Amino acid sequence: MELISPMVIIILGCLALFLLLQRKNLRRPPCIKGWIPWIGVGLEFGKAPLEFIEKARIKYGPIFTVFAMGNRMTFVTEEEGINVFLKSKKVDFEQAVQNLVYRTASIPKNVFLALHEKLYIMLKGKMGTVNLHQFAGQLTEELHEQLESLGTHGTMDLNNLVRHLLYPVTVNMLFNKSLFPTNKKKIKEFHQHFQAYDEDFEYGSQLPESLLRNWSKSKKWLLELLEKNIPNIKACTSAKDNSMALLQATVDIVETVASKENSPSYGLLLLWASLSNVIPVAFWTLAYVLSHPDVYRAIVEGISSVFGTAGKRKIKVSEDDLEKLLLIKWCVLETIRLRAPGVITRKVVEPVEILNYIIPSGDLLMLSPFWLHRNPKYFPEPELFKPERWKKANLEKHCFLDCFMAFGGGKFRCPGRWFALLEIQMCIILMLYKYDCSLLDPLPKQSSLHLVGVPQPEGQCRIEYKQRI
Numbered sequence: 001m002e003l004i005s006p007m008v009i010i011i012l013g014c015l016a017l018f019l020l021l022q023r024k025n026l027r028r029p030p031c032i033k034g035w036i037p038w039i040g041v042g043l044e045f046g047k048a049p050l051e052f053i054e055k056a057r058i059k060y061g062p063i064f065t066v067f068a069m070g071n072r073m074t075f076v077t078e079e080e081g082i083n084v085f086l087k088s089k090k091v092d093f094e095q096a097v098q099n100l101v102y103r104t105a106s107i108p109k110n111v112f113l114a115l116h117e118k119l120y121i122m123l124k125g126k127m128g129t130v131n132l133h134q135f136a137g138q139l140t141e142e143l144h145e146q147l148e149s150l151g152t153h154g155t156m157d158l159n160n161l162v163r164h165l166l167y168p169v170t171v172n173m174l175f176n177k178s179l180f181p182t183n184k185k186k187i188k189e190f191h192q193h194f195q196a197y198d199e200d201f202e203y204g205s206q207l208p209e210s211l212l213r214n215w216s217k218s219k220k221w222l223l224e225l226l227e228k229n230i231p232n233i234k235a236c237t238s239a240k241d242n243s244m245a246l247l248q249a250t251v252d253i254v255e256t257v258a259s260k261e262n263s264p265s266y267g268l269l270l271l272w273a274s275l276s277n278v279i280p281v282a283f284w285t286l287a288y289v290l291s292h293p294d295v296y297r298a299i300v301e302g303i304s305s306v307f308g309t310a311g312k313r314k315i316k317v318s319e320d321d322l323e324k325l326l327l328i329k330w331c332v333l334e335t336i337r338l339r340a341p342g343v344i345t346r347k348v349v350e351p352v353e354i355l356n357y358i359i360p361s362g363d364l365l366m367l368s369p370f371w372l373h374r375n376p377k378y379f380p381e382p383e384l385f386k387p388e389r390w391k392k393a394n395l396e397k398h399c400f401l402d403c404f405m406a407f408g409g410g411k412f413r414c415p416g417r418w419f420a421l422l423e424i425q426m427c428i429i430l431m432l433y434k435y436d437c438s439l440l441d442p443l444p445k446q447s448s449l450h451l452v453g454v455p456q457p458e459g460q461c462r463i464e465y466k467q468r469i
């Protein structure tokens with residue numbers, strides 16, 4: 001018998017290996033990778049990421065990978081992928097966000113991993129539904145104080161008006177009264193620096209600080225503000241000064257497990273988490289309500305039936321009152337559905353199978369609440385603002401509608417969601433109780449530049465307000 005030459009064996013071996021790799025690749029989801037090494041389709045993706053994702057879903061189906069800036073991002077859009085995203089032990093939240101946390105708040109990865117779960121449990125407890133009643137009184141007072149400064153009438157950009165109300169209210173509620181500046185010049189600086197930090201947060205999470213000088217300056221300004229105030233925050237133990245003392249509890253944990261130097265960084269992260277979504281959601285809710293006259297009328301009638309018609313009294317809003325004003329809660333939730341974060345993310349830590357594809361470890365698994373909320377299978381007539389669709393949700397049991405993912409999901413779902421809903425409802429009630437409002441501009445489009453968090457409006461939208469008498 002003739003022996004097979006070593007050359008043939010090598011060729012056959014290579015062929016087998018090639019077929020095996022091909023087979024493996026075939027089992028991976030379709031990958032949109034462009035032709036530029038490392039950058040991949042980063043430039044096209046970065047221009048309008050939300051649109052890119054939807055076009056890719058239509059072209060490639062329910063699961064696909066986008067290669068951009070050295071990252072493989074695999075998007076899931078249907079049930080099977082969503083279940084894996086939310087429940088599988090092969091995907092991980094902490095691994096997915098540790099780089100972002102390092103770049104945006106200078107928290108070293110080892111510190112983040114050592115502290116994350118402890119801090120999450122504390123935040124979830126303090127802002128959970130059981131403790132919510134503790135916020136109501138102070139929230140009403142803080143909001144009245146800020147509304148006072150709006151005077152009897154005026155015209156303003158709605159986004160600025162919401163910032164003017166909710167920056168100090170949120171900081172005073174969750175941090176400490178001493179943190180938010182009180183003189184005009186410093187308040188202006190806070191607005192400028194927080195806005196700059198928030199606006200480029202997503203770039204800051206990916207690019208070196210040396211390329212983002214203004215962003216880096218604002219980050220430093222905010223860190224210094226926190227650093228200066230942490231001794232005051234630590235000294236404040238009185239429940240009257242700040243019943244929840246969220247930052248104080250955070251600092252306690254950080255200093256016990258890691259070190260003092262990390263406290264301002266955690267303060268910055270908490271500041272960003274507590275303001276970056278609440279402000280645009282309050283903006284969009286007011287804008288949606290005011291541009292739907294029937295809804296606006298029904299809300300004002302509801303408020304009058306609970307608190308009377310005049311707008312001058314400093315009303316107190318209890319949890320019972322909120323139950324009577326369910327339409328406002330539906331409007332907030334419907335707004336969040338329509339203006340949900342572009343993506344949430346997990347890291348694949350072990351190869352995982354979805355829809356007969358294998359997603360390799362190292363991939364970022366991405367889910368887009370924004371697009372999920374536009375799937376007519378889950379939300380009929382998805383583009384319409386229909387607060388009444390929330391009638392079906394069991395809100396008494398604190399359940400949202402199926403596939404509502406604006407607060408994330410699984411083990412590390414947003415711990416501030418109940419506080420956020422309460423704050424925004426109260427803000428709408430007090431604003432519409434006190435003032436007759438109208439929009440002077442049409443409802444703006446949303447900016448399509450960012451994927452992280454609730455989208456901002458594109459361009460201005462002015463509101464005119466007059467005290468009700």
Ligand code: HEM
Pocket residue numbers: 116120123174270273274275277278281336341344345405406407408409410412413414415416417419420421454
């Ligand atoms: C309407 C307003 C808000 C929206 C839409 C929102 C949305 C989200 C989302 C999507 C996540 C990621 C969850 C995941 O990946 O599964 C998150 C995380 C988080 N949110 Fe919110 N959020 C809001 C308000 C707040 C507020 C008021 C706070 C107060 C401090 C807060 C604190 C946090 C924190 C600390 C995390 C990180 C949790 C972790 O590290 O495990 N959020 N939020």
